[in-house]
Every structure is written in C-alpha cells, then in structure tokens.
Amino acid sequence: MSVASTFHDRLQEAWSHSGSLICVGLDPVRSRLPAAFRESPSGLRDFCCAIAEATADLVCAFKPQVAHFAAEGAEDQLASVIAFIQQRWPEVPVILDAKRSDIGTTAELYAKEVFERYNADAVTINPYLGEESIRPFLGYPGRGVALLCRTSNAGSGWLQTHPPEAPLYLRVAAAAKAWNREGNLMLVAGATYPEELARIREAVGPMPLLVPGVGAQGGDLAQALEAGLDADRQGLIINASRSVLYAGTDDDGAPFADASRNAALALWQAVNAIRDNLGSPAIARSL
Amino acid sequence: MSVASTFHDRLQEAWSHSGSLICVGLDPVRSRLPAAFRESPSGLRDFCCAIAEATADLVCAFKPQVAHFAAEGAEDQLASVIAFIQQRWPEVPVILDAKRSDIGTTAELYAKEVFERYNADAVTINPYLGEESIRPFLGYPGRGVALLCRTSNAGSGWLQTHPPEAPLYLRVAAAAKAWNREGNLMLVAGATYPEELARIREAVGPMPLLVPGVGAQGGDLAQALEAGLDADRQGLIINASRSVLYAGTDDDGAPFADASRNAALALWQAVNAIRDNLGSPAIARSL
Numbered sequence: 381m382s383v384a385s386t387f388h389d390r391l392q393e394a395w396s397h398s399g400s401l402i403c404v405g406l407d408p409v410r411s412r413l414p415a416a417f418r419e420s421p422s423g424l425r426d427f428c429c430a431i432a433e434a435t436a437d438l439v440c441a442f443k444p445q446v447a448h449f450a451a452e453g454a455e456d457q458l459a460s461v462i463a464f465i466q467q468r469w470p471e472v473p474v475i476l477d478a479k480r481s482d483i484g485t486t487a488e489l490y491a492k493e494v495f496e497r498y499n500a501d502a503v504t505i506n507p508y509l510g511e512e513s514i515r516p517f518l519g520y521p522g523r524g525v526a527l528l529c530r531t532s533n534a535g536s537g538w539l540q541t542h543p544p545e546a547p548l549y550l551r552v553a554a555a556a557k558a559w560n561r562e563g564n565l566m567l568v569a570g571a572t573y574p575e576e577l578a579r580i581r582e583a584v585g586p587m588p589l590l591v592p593g594v595g596a597q598g599g600d601l602a603q604a605l606e607a608g609l610d611a612d613r614q615g616l617i618i619n620a621s622r623s624v625l626y627a628g629t630d631d632d633g634a635p636f637a638d639a640s641r642n643a644a645l646a647l648w649q650a651v652n653a654i655r656d657n658l659g660s661p662a663i664a665r666s667l
Numbered sequence: 668m669s670v671a672s673t674f675h676d677r678l679q680e681a682w683s684h685s686g687s688l689i690c691v692g693l694d695p696v697r698s699r700l701p702a703a704f705r706e707s708p709s710g711l712r713d714f715c716c717a718i719a720e721a722t723a724d725l726v727c728a729f730k731p732q733v734a735h736f737a738a739e740g741a742e743d744q745l746a747s748v749i750a751f752i753q754q755r756w757p758e759v760p761v762i763l764d765a766k767r768s769d770i771g772t773t774a775e776l777y778a779k780e781v782f783e784r785y786n787a788d789a790v791t792i793n794p795y796l797g798e799e800s801i802r803p804f805l806g807y808p809g810r811g812v813a814l815l816c817r818t819s820n821a822g823s824g825w826l827q828t829h830p831p832e833a834p835l836y837l838r839v840a841a842a843a844k845a846w847n848r849e850g851n852l853m854l855v856a857g858a859t860y861p862e863e864l865a866r867i868r869e870a871v872g873p874m875p876l877l878v879p880g881v882g883a884q885g886g887d888l889a890q891a892l893e894a895g896l897d898a899d900r901q902g903l904i905i906n907a908s909r910s911v912l913y914a915g916t917d918d919d920g921a922p923f924a925d926a927s928r929n930a931a932l933a934l935w936q937a938v939n940a941i942r943d944n945l946g947s948p949a950i951a952r953s954l
Contacts, residue, residue: 407772407773409772409776445769445773447767447769447773447774447776447777447780448773448776450742450776450777450780450784451776451777451779451780451783451784452784453742453784455737455740455742477773479767479768479769479793480734480766481766481768481793481795481815482732482734482766483818483820483822484820485694485696486694486732486734486735487734489696489734489735489737489738490734490737490738492738493734493737493738496738497737497738497739497740506766506768506793506795507795507826508768508793508794508795508815508818508823508826508827509815509818509820509822509823510820510822510823510824510825510826510827511822511825512820512821512822512823513820513822528768528795528796531770531795531796533770533771533796533797533799533800534799535770535796535797535798535799535800536795536796536797536799537797538797538798538838538842539794539795539797539835539838539839540795540797542835542838543830543833546830548826548829548835551825551826551829552826555825
C-alpha cells in the first residue's frame, strides 16, 4: 500500500483481496469467553487473536471495540490485538470502534489516541458536535473515519429520523459527502433499517458504509445488501460481532474457534450468494 | 453523604458548601505544562493535582478530560488524579469528561469504565444513540450523567439547532427531563449561546446544567448566568479549563499554581457578583 492511498483505496483492495464484505467485531466480554480465556489475565487479547486467526481469510476488516478493554484497564491488550492483526494480515484494515466525540485540542488528542497510540487504520466517531469534531481525524492521511449516521438500535430513531420530512441522518449523510475531501470518510448505517440504508446510499454515492445489525440484532441481510450495495456491488462493511465470537464455547466439546469460523463462513457465503444473485461483477472475479 | 442521595443532592451540597458554581476542567496538554511537569513521566497527574490543590476551595466540581490522558496511555495517572481529589475533598464531585456513546453491553462496559474503574462521580455522554445509550449510566445510584445538549462550539449548530422551528437540542432537553427518573441527569449547554441556554432552562426546570465556554471560548458570563440560573440562583456548573490551567507558567517567574488560583478566584468573584446583583438568596447564605 502506498502512503498516498486513501482509506477508500485500502478498503477497495481489502474487498478485492478477500472477496468478502464482512467484518468481525472484536467485542470480548470476559464472562462469555471460553473458560481458559475467561480466567487468564491476557484472556481478552488471546481470545481476539484466536478469533482473528480463525476468520482472517473471510473478512475485509476487523473491528475491535474499545470499551470491552477499557472497562477492565486492558488498553495494552487492545494495542496488542491491533498490532497482531496488522503484522499478520496487513491487507486487513482494523477499525477501532470508539465513537469518540469532542472538539478542538481534545478531538486532536482522541485522534492521537486512535491513530498514534493504537495505530488503528480507521475509527468510528459521533457527529453530534459537528465538523470540528471530525476534522482532526480526517487529518491523518489514509486513515478511515466512520461517522455514525443511522444506527441499528431501536431507540435511535427518536433523534436520528427527526423531523420526518428532513431527517437528521440524511443531514449527516449530506454533510459527510461534503466533508469527504480526502476519500477517507464512511458512514455507519444499520442493517435494521434497510429503507433508510437505501436513502443513505442514494445520498452519498459510492461512499463506504459500515453496517452493524445483521447478527445478534436481527437485521435482514438480503434487504440490507440490496439497499446498501454500491453500483459495483461493493461499498459495504457488514459487521458481525456476538454471532461470530460466541457461536460456540469449548465447554460444549467443540473448539470455539471452529464454531466462530463456521459462523463467519456462513455469513460470507450468505452475503456472496446474495451479491451473486444481484449480478455482481465483483463476485464473478473473486469467487 | 448517604448512599441513597441523588447526584442532584450531592451537587446541591457542593454548591452550598463551596458557595461556588465554578468547575475547573483538568485538561493537561503536555506541551503546555510548566517545564518540570512537561518532562516528568507523571507530569499529567502531578500538574492536575497541583491545580486541584490551588483551586479546590473555589469550586463545586472538577472535570478531568479523558483524552488528555488516553492519548499518551496515561490512564493510571487519570485514575490517580480522581482518587486524589476524592480523598482530599470528598465533597467535590469529579465529573469525567468522556462523551461516551454506545448501546447495549458496550454502553454497560463504558459505564463500568467510568464508574467502577475510575470511580468518577459523574460523566459526560452523547445523546446521538438515544435512551439505550444513556440508561446503563443512570443505573448507578447517586452518579451523575451530563448529556450533551447544546455544545459551545461554532460548528455544532448545523445539527443541534436544526430544524429551526423544533431544534434538536430542545428535543434532547425534553427527553432528558422525561428520562431523569433517578435525579441524576444533567445537560451540557454552552455559555456561547445564552438564548438557547435560556430555552433549555425553561424546558427542564431545575435540572443542573454543565456550562462550558466562558473561558478561552469567550462566552459572556453575565448573559450565561442570567439565562441559566435556576429559581434559587443555582443550578449551574460553570466550567473553565484552559483559562485556569494555563493562566501562568513557572517560566515567567511567577508560580503557575498562583496564577491558576487567581484565575479561578477571579471567575468565582465574577460569578458571585453577578448572582448577587440578580438577588440570589443562595449567595446571601454563602458569602
């Protein structure tokens, strides 16, 4: 990868290289880990690395979530997970799910935390404070910024879809299109609201969309793909976290990593079957 | 303080005890610290503790900002600052400025980070994801939650004041009033927009408001107080960060802590002179 490439270019390479639109979210909840990890001080790190080993060839990105580490003071384990993935699979971008929001020097320091301390390839951030809260992150060449737009949870419509005739999420989408001078901006749009996902796609053209909500949250995969794929049948990062991470446990006799790989593979197959049915030229190349 | 008291009760005690509405924001930017701190590994912590020593009798709260520590991996120094303040001045609440935003298990883990790992008395959070992102924080009895409503920065109006006839920030204020079942919720409302601060006060009644923007950002103090004070001439936490922290440096011959104390004292005096002019019954008690 050349230093001059945009994050969109890097994602394009990752999509082409992997033939995959899926992203595994690394949300290690200690109480849900297999026993050996649950009881180990480095269990969060070791579990995430094992999941990465089991799924890396099936994904276009990994998305570690910072609170899962910060809640127990395990920032060093988060840094270690990111470094491990980048060393083993440099073609797979790591999106740090942090949803940061602040302005001025503080926003610069959050960007420093994400892109220098953790060396993440991309980050999720929150638009409530406006462009001043986003610009410091966009100042890092080649690093991606995924701005919350229409989130997957039921309680978000209260704010994000108001007022009905000109909903906030479309205001964010339009702004993101204008702010995307560096080719690094993305939007977060939940699979749980496919009609709104389609309106976002219409508003932003080929901008990549990070799509949570197809796993444990129950979003309809086919509807989300139909709504969100770009003209090349790419443009989406379909995230699954719990449905992959906790697909199995060692406790039931089968290795948890095999269960996670199978869950990721099933999602990979489901996504690509749907893309194929939609006549994807990209799929014809990569399958 | 009894275990059963609400955060509003605790703030009321802090206002009464200190006779102050001001809060010093602890935003230690390493490059701006006096030389002895700038070059010390524990400089962020030591600087914040020195500022706290110099100003504790003048404040109703302290507000450390997490990115200033996280950017250099100094979470342990942040924890140490909070513990130091709570041990020395248990009557002064510590508001962790983190502006977190997420849902479900992740929101619970952010709440755990803030209220268990750091043991903060209160936290700032972002409303973009709706009530599901706020509820886990409200589940901690007696801990405060300051929800972003109308922030002080110029670029926030694009989203927060839209649409003009029913602006988003008033939607957040109305929701906060409904969500405040535990007596722990506050709103963040910048001094830079006093007319909007007045509308928020009108919407939420006696709910405490955390007010940034009077220091380096140039908000008019008298206008902010007139707009935001509650019926008892209290109800506000007036934050100043840079204008207090960096009022002086040891480099110019005068101890930095004296300059910071003088800046905080000047703000304390200015606030209370204005409250007094407005005929505050609370002031008559505390001066």
